[in-house]
Amino acid sequence: MIKADLLLTNAEFVTLDSPASAVAVLGDRIVALEEVPAREVIDLGGAVVTPGFHDAHNHMAWFGLTLSEVDCRVTGLGDLYAAVEAAPDGEWVVGFGYDQNKCGGHPTRDGLDRVARGRKVWIKHTSGHMCVVNTPVLEALGLADSAVEVSGGLVVTDVQGRPTGLLQEQAQQLVTPLVLPYPVDTLVDAIDRAGRVYLGEGITSCVEAGIGGGWIGKSPVELEAYHRAREQGRLHVRVELMVAADALHEVVELGLGLDLGLRTGFGDDWLRIGPTKIFSDGSLIGHTAAMCHDFADTPGNHGYLQGDPESLRQQIIAAHRAGWRVATHAIGDAAVDLVLDAYEEAQRRFPRPDPRHRVEHFGVSRPDQVTRAARLGVIPVPQGRFVNEIGDGMLRALGPERSAWAYRQRSLLDAGLTVPGSSDRPVVAGAPLLGMHDMVNRRTSSGAEFTAAEAVTGLEALRAFTHGSAYASKQEHLKGTLSVGKLADLVVLSGNPVTTDRIKDIRVLRTMVGGQFRWSS
CATH class of the missing domain: 3.10.310.70 (Diaminopimelate Epimerase; Chain A, domain 1)
Incomplete structure (x- = not known):
């Protein structure tokens, strides 16, 4: 009988799938959710085990540089x-x-x-x-x-x-x-520093939300930095890379793409190319998001788009036609309208199964936009932590009426949308437990209530930072739950985020990626 490499016992297993009395690992996969013969057995002393956390929108190299x-x-x-x-x-x-x-x-x-x-x-x-x-x-x-x-x-x-x-x-x-481009080795150092922090926060996967071009990119060969980090054993978590649309150009016979026809899906379980990243507007607290009405605290200013509307529409449609998943930054409701229009037109003109396009932030969304996103199968990617760290500024910018539309959670779930968990780090602190806490509690840093009706449960917050983010990356068959056959990516916690509203007080004890404990407190 084949033995597992490792058996984890004496823990509360929150699998988000089938009940488990233990977790057995062989290689980099989960092979059983019960006690089986294993070469090594680890007693976790009653701790809580959940799937590894997956940040669906962060800026890993940028964060590493800020350190x-x-x-x-x-x-x-x-x-x-x-x-x-x-x-x-x-x-x-x-x-x-x-x-x-x-x-x-x-x-x-x-x-x-x-x-x-x-x-x-x-x-x-x-x-x-x-x-x-x-x-x-x-x-x-x-x-x-x-x-x-x-x-x-x-x-x-x-x-x-x-x-x-x-x-x-x-x-x-x-x-x-x-100032740019940064040397590749400087970016490797930044990726290494960031990844070590991530492991200590229970992060096992993340999406790098824009490389290779635009103001978000740090180098035209940013992919090489991630590849080099992996070769050197310094890529500590699994990474999906969004390619900035600025880096795309016409490729013979393929339409919009990268040289050699690289596009969404190329790579493996550790490093892969994800969507292309397009910016439609700017920042809510910076008052550059494209809004349908003026900001409450700056009459006469309703922000602006980052390009000609027709050019943005054509760019989204061309990327869809070429086979990319598309992740478009849209915070203001005017920008959200433009993006949903483009996604609907793209799928109507060039249909393909389950494109799973995303709206990064989906910051201010009217009720009709929530309903429409659900009908189109679009994935909204809001950041729960924004409510705490920059929520007071958002409340001032929007005023009491439109604040109810900002960084929704509950209404997205109720509409049938799958909601991932993300931070947009380093815009705000990126620890997933902090993000979950704010999804549940919805309080600004001053203590003000921020649309309590949009709060979710601890279970829903945990599911967002695990299965929801895996789904947003079309990787739910590999990760996001503790299930037989999936990657052995998990986190050991001092408490259960499902049963407490003080999620921010929970400590990460151990983090496993690919069947190996890569961080321990």
Whole structure:
């Protein structure tokens, strides 16, 4: 009789599938959910075992890079300027994570100049949808005294027409020639650092939400960084890569694609190409999301699309026709309308079975849009953690009436949609247990209630960060539940997220990927 390699016993097994009294592993697969002969037996001392967590939308390389940048997640501009002033000497000061809603406004070029000691300064907003640079950077760009028009973006100016240093959306790409591409080995180091953090949080799989182009990409050969990390044993979790639509071009006989015809699905269980990533609009807290009505706190401003509507529509349809799954960033309800229109037209003109297209964020969605997404089989990808960390800013931007439409959970499930769990890290903290906690509790960081009617149960939150995310990646046959034949990816916890509303207090004890415990507390 063949023995299992490993048998896990004496635990509460939350399989999200069949009942289990034990979990047996052979190679990288689960082979039994009961006690069977095994070469090694581990008594888990009554801990809780769930499927490994799967972050359906994060920025792994970007997060890894932030671990070596100036932390600007502060509550006052004075603290931000102090952090810049204290940065180690060098040609550049690069910071991340500021939120004008929390620190009292955007930093300015002049404020940064006062503390920079002549260095170039580049401070990135927590949303990733804007940044602030100082005068030496603007001078290098020829923007010290006047702005330029940028399609899908804005060089913000003061009343005299002088650039303030704030660059929104596509205008951020003006800085690209000065700072990008990052060397591949720098990105490998970032991927390594990020993956080690992920294992400690119970993450076994994630989706990297945009590589290779646009303002989101860090290198035109970003895929090589992930491939190299894997070769060197430094890719610690399974990764699906969204390819930025900017990296796609016409390929002979194949339409829109990558050289050699690479597209969605190429790769294996550890590293594979997923959807193509398209940006339709911007940020809610940054007031650049494309809305059907003005923002409540900035009358006259209803955001904007990141491109010509017809061009965005054609891009989505072309990607669908070429066989890509499409993941389109859409936060404002006007952007959601455009994306759903394009998905419906694409499937009508070029039908294919179960395309499983996604709307990343689905940030502000009217009731009719929820119903329509369900009818089209589209996957919404909201971020539960946003409610806590940036919820106060969202409430101000939307006002009380439209806040009820923001970052829904309950109504999506009730409409029959499969909802994945995701963080958008490093926009907010990425630990899945924090995300689950906020899906259940729906409170902002100030303690304000954020549409309690959209709360879900602990079981539904756990299912989102496991089966829901696997489904969003068309990988539910391989992972997302503890089932015989699926990958042995699991997490050992100090408590059960299904039975407590204090999910954030649960500790990760061990993380297994592919039948091996790769992290232990």
